[in-house]
Amino acid sequence: MLAMKSVHSELMESDLYKAGKLTYVDQYDLDLPPSWGEGQLYVPPERNGG
Secondary structure (H helix, E strand, O other), rough: OOHHHHHHHHHOOOOOHHOOOOOOOOOEEEEEOOOOOOOOOOOOOOOOOO
């Protein structure tokens, strides 16, 4: 679980994810567990210049 949480954090901080180019099955939810029990399941990145 710690490894999945670490990978999730690394991917969420990546430039590709922040640019909206890193998705899983065309969804921003990468299907990796975020902080279990804390807040939203995921937060979609803001699109820059649309």
